[in-house]
Amino acid sequence: MSDPRSICLLRTSAIGDVTHVVPLVRTLQQAYPQASLTWLVGKLERKLVGDLPGVEFVTFDKGAGWAGIRAVWSGLRGRHFDALLQMQVAMRSNLLSLGIKTRRRIGYDHARAKDLHGLVINERIPARTGEHVLQAIGSFCEPLGLQQTDIRWDIPIAEQDHAWAAEQLPGDQPTLLVSPTSSHALRNWQAQRYAAVMDHAAARGWRVVLIGGPSPAERAMADAVLAACHHAPLDLTGKDTLKKLMAMFCRAQLLLTPDSGPMHMANTVGMKVLGLHAASNPARSGPYSDRRWCVDKYDAASRKYLGRPASEIPWGSKIEYPGVMDLIEVDEVIERFEAAALAMGISQ
Structure with a gap:
């Protein structure tokens, strides 16, 4: 079988999952340097990865409904790809x-397919369980005869974004970034618990920075956290862009967050992540490179809400019940904060 000359990648959202596609792009580029890669990506997500070199991006505006779908179809009219990776x-x-x-429409195995996925594909990735999302996405190169062995992101960050981050976070004071809001509301921790950890970090000499997007939900959570803090953090909620946020991740030492897009963005630049997991399994959707600093109450959540251990529920199950994140105690998060600080040699 000859090497593909044109490959279409379809993964439009969300931010975290889009970061997981980037190592696959790098794998394809290394194996097929002459092949053209076209990535169908969401409008917001393109702001993060749309400047990857050697990739043509086609924006899908999911908020536009059928008009958004027709716009993509119109833009691709008359084109034919050697393979589609329907991720x-x-x-x-x-x-x-x-x-x-x-002619080649590569999709998920039967267990991971849903919403009539099997009707739009004619090949499947290997059926596996127990994989991280990044590994599952990486396996889309296997029907092409490849293996994803190296994990590399190198998402471009412009000098002006690094300069902005340096203005916000000057000097070398250890910095805790707190991104408190997930797009899944039931994954969010209580505002007063975030505040307790932030106050602890501030008392230990850390600079504490509250971050998040401009949405009303993120602003409301930020305001609730600020109201509960005794030591006022720097509030940058709604003041950055995805690229500026990436630049801040390059300067700060630790990110505190639930399962969310910023968790995976931070992971791409090697930042330590104190992830909060009860509603989702960190082995599947936690920070891929290093989960040592995460708090994992997923098994406890499974036992409480589903009546059986996590080992007995389907891989990837979400346990998004009201109150599930309350299983994570403040002392447990502070313990992980202190462990991360010790590992980095920060002793304030």
């Missing part, structure tokens, strides 16, 4: 893929 199983993405002309 998203949602109904909207399955419909979107119908406008992509290709």
Whole structure:
């Protein structure tokens, strides 16, 4: 079988999952340097990865409904790809893929397929369980005869974004960034518990910075956290961009966050992440490179809400019940904070 000359990648969202596609892009570029890569990506997500060299990006505006789908189809009219990597199983993405002309339509195995995914593909990745999302996405190169062995991101960050981050976080004071809001509200921790950890870090001599996007939900959470803090943190909520946030991750030492896009963005630059996991399994969706600093109450959540240990529930199950994140105690998060600080040699 000859090497593919053109490959279409379909993974439009979300931010964390889009970061997991980047190592696959690097694998394909190394194996097939002459192949053209076209990535169908979401409008917001393109702001993070849209300047990856050697990749053509086609923006999908999911908020536009059918008009957004038709716009992508129109832009690809007359084009034919050697392979489509259909890495998203949602109904909207399955419909979107119908406008992509290709003879090889590679999708998920039966266990991970849903929303009529099997009707829009003709090849499947190997059936496995127990994989991190990044590994599952990386396996899309296997039907092409490849293996993803090296994990490399190198998402571009402009000098002006690094300069902005240096203005916000001058000097070398150890810095804790706190991104308190997930797009899944039931993954969020209580505001007063975030505040307790932030106050502890401030008392230990750390600079504490509250971050988040401009949405009303993120602003409301930030305000609740600020109201509960005794030591006022620097509040940058809604003041950055995805690239500026990446630049801050390059300067700060530790990120405190639930399972969210910023968790995975921080991981791409090697930042330590204190992830809060009860509603989701950190082995599947935690920071890929290093989960030593995470608090893992997923098994406890499974036992409480599902009546059986996590080892007996389907891989990837979400335990998004009201109150599930309350299983994570402040003292447990402070213990992980102190362990990370010790590992970095920070003794304030």
